[in-house]
Amino acid sequence: MRLLLILxxxxxxxxxxxxxxxxxxxxxxxxxxxxxxxxxxxxGRVGARYRFSGATRCMFGNGLLYLDTQDGxxxxxxxxxxxxxxxxxxxxLEKVVQMFLKETGLEKEDADQVYAAFEDGIxxxxxxxxDLGGFNPLKRKYEYxxxxxxxxxxxxxxVALKQ
Numbered sequence: 001m002r003l004l005l006i007l008x009x010x011x012x013x014x015x016x017x018x019x020x021x022x023x024x025x026x027x028x029x030x031x032x033x034x035x036x037x038x039x040x041x042x043x044g045r046v047g048a049r050y051r052f053s054g055a056t057r058c059m060f061g062n063g064l065l066y067l068d069t070q071d072g073x074x075x076x077x078x079x080x081x082x083x084x085x086x087x088x089x090x091x092x093l094e095k096v097v098q099m100f101l102k103e104t105g106l107e108k109e110d111a112d113q114v115y116a117a118f119e120d121g122i123x124x125x126x127x128x129x130x131d132l133g134g135f136n137p138l139k140r141k142y143e144y145x146x147x148x149x150x151x152x153x154x155x156x157x158x159v160a161l162k163q
Contacts, residue, residue, distance in 0.1 A: 020103065020104060020105025021074050021075065021076075021104050021106075021142070021159065021161050022074065022105075022161055023073065023074055023105070024073060024074070025050065025072055025074055026072075031103055032099055032103065033052075033065060033096075033099055033100060033103055034065070040052035040054065040065055048068060048069045048070060050066065050067040050069070051065070051066055052064070052066075052067075063079060063080060064078075065077075065078070065100075066078040066080075068160075075160060075161045076158065076159070077104055077159055077160075078156065078157070078158040078159075079097070079100045079156070079157050080154055080156045080157075081093050081154065081155050082153055083122060083150065083153045083154060090122065093155075094119075098115065100157065101114055101115060101159070106142065106159065113130070113132065114132075114144045114146065114159060117146040118146050118157050120146075121155050122148065122155055125148050127145075127147045127148050129143070129144070129146075130144060131143045131162060132144060141162035142159060142160065142161060142162055144157070144158060144159045145157075145160075146158075
């Protein structure tokens, strides 16, 4: 009986990301990013793009989240965040980007590369774009784009399936 309880708890804790890339868009309903009114509200669907924006009690301000789909499958996830004005805002943005990267379903080393590019973006205003996935043919290929625009006071983090 104890073994069964342990297995059930382990399965619940080891649940996969709610909306990883190459999964159906319907799985995004369980995403921690849009849960309740604490982070995002649904603004509507245009073509193959789902748009969520900062809600009234938004954790980080005027952020935007886009999901691009192809035949109901998520092929690209983009989050646009305002540049932080003080350390407390920066901590909130870092938390949102970490949640975003967890949701994409990237492996830890790939997610760490994207997060490092995000930190470079908000510290030095640098932008970067890179392919992920290495040379292993069995590994799914991804690409990321981190674009920081100090003039617009925003940073974009985008992760997509490599076509």
